[in-house]
Amino acid sequence: MFVFTIRRILQTIPVLFGVSILVFLMMHLVPGDPAQVIAGEAASPQTIEQIRERLGLNDPLPMQYLNFIMNALQGDLGTSIRSGQPVSEEVFSRFWVTMELAFYSMILSAFIGLIAGIISAVRHYTIIDVVVMIIALFGLSMPNFWLGLMLMQFFSINLEILPVSGWGTPEQIILPVIALGTAGAAIIARMTRSSMLEVIGQDYIRTARAKGVKERFVIYKHALKNAMIPVVTVIGLEFGTLLTGAVLTETVFSINGLGRFVVESIRARDFPAVQGSVLVIALVFILVNLIVDLSYRFLNKRIDLN
């Protein structure tokens, strides 16, 4: 397990390298002169040259990448063109808002998804199963930004019981979390159900029944523990999806988080800000995947570590 952990951590290095290159190249893949793009069509040559100087665009490309990486490693993600503030500060001040949003949404998805999935599997082919699965299909098919708008309209505008926007108070948290967590709950419910059904068909479940184990324990002791192994992975991966789903939800509910920051920076073509925040989100995602993968290995004792 220890060797596996080390190896798995080492494996993320090329991925990190690739991600950093892609993020770095983002600015350079833009057709035309990045400095011109940032400054706008009407900018004077002097302004463009200034920007070029400030971003180090006159250096050779490998040199620029090296600087980018060295700075990033020291926590320096450059300066936002829009605000003139260091990007790292801008990102960090919003980071926890997005993490909170994603985290609460994950709790909600996992809770509802697991319960719905288990009920559906246990009541396989009954009307309950059908209803739960239809709801899940809807949950999967709804754009979270539209769901957010509809919730807002109903609860905040028509009923006036919950606030329209912002983040921090418990009331402010409810709607964005539901809007963001619904799709995840649907995915987890479907996954739990199919995983449970697959496990229930296994030989060792037949063994448990032949031992005289009560059906309730066959399900909750023998089947569930095995069925959870792939589901845990899905829940973990869902966190990444939630992180980016926040881009839309934060926009809808005017939450001052990292997601909305990315969108606004893109609109303003504030490249250092986009690069910085995309890099941070990707890093968090890679980290979460790593943790999920390790815990999957830990949970699944059947997997030969070789």
Added chain:
Amino acid sequence: MLAESTVQESMTKPSNPHIENAKNIFKRLKKNKAAMVGGFLILLFILTAFIGPFLVPYGAGEQNLVNKLQGPSAEHWFGTDHLGRDIFSRIIHGMSITLYIGFFSVFIAAIFGVVIGIVSGYYGGKIDTLLMRLMDVLLAFPGILLALGVVTILRPNLNNVILAVAVFSVPAFARIVRGSTLAVKELEYIDAVRALGAGDVRIIFRHILPNVFSPIIVQATLRIATAILTAAGLSFLGLGAQPPTPEWGAMLSDGRNYIFDAGHVALFPGLAIVVVVLAFNIFGDGLRDALDPKMKS
């Protein structure tokens, strides 16, 4: 005597392989009522995309500022927007855009994904490691983020949205196809044709590709649903199709500004997205059950 001869006849009659297989799949598909509903809806949507714009009462950009932000009525079934445009007509006009984005982006993604997946799975070794690390890098930008990156680089417009969504779908195809290729490669019939002296090209095209086709089709159908959602999201953020295009995400974005006075402006384009995405999801689920009962998402 009579019975015997009919049995003989039915036994000697050659049957066309492709029809035979398609027949079986269709038989299983037909049993899945939800899938049939999904498939029917998709056909209906395609039909609407082609002839709908000629049947609706208003043009996509036809403004009538006097009648702006009106609720649903006999005249305007889904009401009007802030420029007095008929929302129902705009949704019908937007159908072709939505389907175009969905089908085309997934088509591009599938082609790249299948090639990468088969090469990776069949040859293994260094090329496999390299390609899969590349996919890992793409997957490290979760969800819509990768599409956002592409749109950032390439300016927001419809075609770039397709490209963005395609790039974001490639790893999913590559991984599924690689997995299936690895599984099929291990089967004895591959060894049997190798033992006959078949080369790589024949093995890949005759024996692996047809047998990984089912998961590709299923994945493609489900991916269309995701692609439509992602594209709508990009447009909603103002980073996709630009107004006045009657793209549903962009219409929703407009509607957001009038949510306090006229909720219907946001309601109906969203419902349209839900219905279309739902149809693809249902159909994809049904296809999966029919093509390969053992395959799980």
Added chain:
Amino acid sequence: MTTKLLEVNNLKQYFPIKGGVFGRTVNHVKAVDDVSFYVNEGETLSIVGESGCGKSTTGRAVLRLDEPTEGDIQFNGENLLDLNKNDMRKKRKDMQIIFQDPYASINPRQTVRQVLEEAMAIQDVVPKADRVDKMMELLDTVGLGSHQLDRFPHEFSGGQRQRVGIARALAVDPKFIICDESVSALDVSIQAQVLNLLKNLQEQYNLTYLFIAHDLGVVRHISDRVAVMYLGRVVEIGEKEEIFDNPKHPYTKSLLSAIPVPDPSHKQERIVLKGDVPSPIDPPPGCRFHTRCPFATEKCRDETPELRKTETMTGTHEAACHYMEDIEAGRHKAAY
């Protein structure tokens, strides 16, 4: 005068195990470790042994379905391992294989017609115009009807599929066929049909078989000579009668005695071996059987026995045990 069609010398097949922090090769599965044997033209040599003994790996290595680690494989006087990819491809016309699993060994999306057509097309053995006639002939040979030509594998039973697999192998007119557990997955009544078919085909076309199996009843029925493998090594080889009626190696003896006899009045002394087969990753030193052998001594652990002949063995019979003579003379007793 018998001629050797296939001669395998010092064949080794090691599969690397990746591990450690950097995923380097840390060890090998020594699936086949220094195996030599030959097959005469027109005869059947069987390789028997329990799972993991390397019998199937040997077959695959002979056909270069997996590239062998070491050794040489003379087929018709030519070393197969010297051939380049293209020449090997042509050579495959002469050497075919029939697999175990009738459900996995035919492409589920091809009809029998397509399966056979493809085989002939790859090696271009029959002119296009004559292929349909040849297919009909093949189906007739393996006991299928011509009306079954356009059927898919799923429309056949396991035994019928195995017949399709045999027809595919015959389609290129091979000299030599490897039967890799070809009847193991079939029910007894069907197994007998396929065994009889294989025997008849051998006479009809003067085929040479390398027959890989774990069922000793089947092996006795079909073989001329038998090789017994244990943990990657041949421990005993010789004429069928010698192996079954005059076994010398303790492993062969215990293997034969372990098989239940379908006769309730039959009582025989059974040698029940202790424990499991050790891992081929770190096989025991010396004689690989010494960890389970009731006769094992210090010497067995230190020295690897070579295949050799004793006075009481006839024909080409050889076995690899230090104590064959002593056990036979009763000088060396079992420890349990």
Added chain:
Amino acid sequence: MTNDADVLQIDNLQTSFFIDGSEIKAVDGVSLNIPKGKTVGIVGESGSGKSITSMSVMRLIRNPGRIKGGSIHFNGEDLLQKTEKNMQNIRGNKISMIFQEPMTSLNPVYTVGQQISEVLQIHQNLSKKEALSKSVEMLELVGIPSPNDRVKQYPHELSGGMRQRVMIAIALACNPELLIADEPTTALDVTIQAQILELMNGLRKELGMSVILITHDLGVVAETCDYVAVMYAGQIVEYADVHTLFNNPKHPYTVGLMQSLPRHDMDQEELNVIEGNVPKPGEMPEGCRFAPRCPFASDICTRELPDLMETEDGNQVRCWVYSEKWDGDPEVNVKDDYKTARSQ
């Protein structure tokens, strides 16, 4: 037929599967008694219904399968009339079962000790600690070396033979009166099979239980069983004590099966095959189910299904040859004439 000396009496058992609106009769009218302390073998090829019979005894038939009729008396009480709760008290306690696939029959996420303990905790109300120490004893009983360490291991750490020993330990933990072994050695190599058969024979004598052994291997039957039932296409076609069956097989299927078996202990010329294939479920022939493959089949065989009838040697045979209604060659001797009849 009721007899106090029988631990289990299966009478006219019918189990069917209902798939796509059609009924597949997997077990069609099976009657079988298991005498106390004896081993009864059920032999047959795949699809003969032998495993479904055993699963029916355990009442473990799941949807879309259903036990349609008949009775299964265990110590005088009909198992088919029992509630599910009562059945749970019997399973693993009075009647135990071991399965063919040792690799997949143990739950991968629990230790061997936990899995043996569970059955003791359910049926004998032992505490966790008591159950665990009893588990160690059980592992010792089934011949697993260093049981104190093994008890803490997970299934994937054990070989196939070891896992089958663990399955046996679970099955025997509560001292059952009846053990159903469904192809217990089929997945194992012969030397390991020999170990397991030896173990099972020894334990049966030691514990005095009755055994139903389901197998396709006539060698295993000859070696371990007292009585044998041969099944074909959902029905018992022949039943006899093991010596009678092997010395004087009466049913053409039994004879064909024995003569088509390649032997390792004697030389045979050509194998006496049974032509054709097992009928597909749902496509059962009218009359005797073996008639289409039977070299002796005459008119009546294709019209009417024979009942099991007693012969003078004590076999029960489902074959018209032994009936007064037989309309074929009156001189026929199935065992001796099989080969000549087949080649005609």
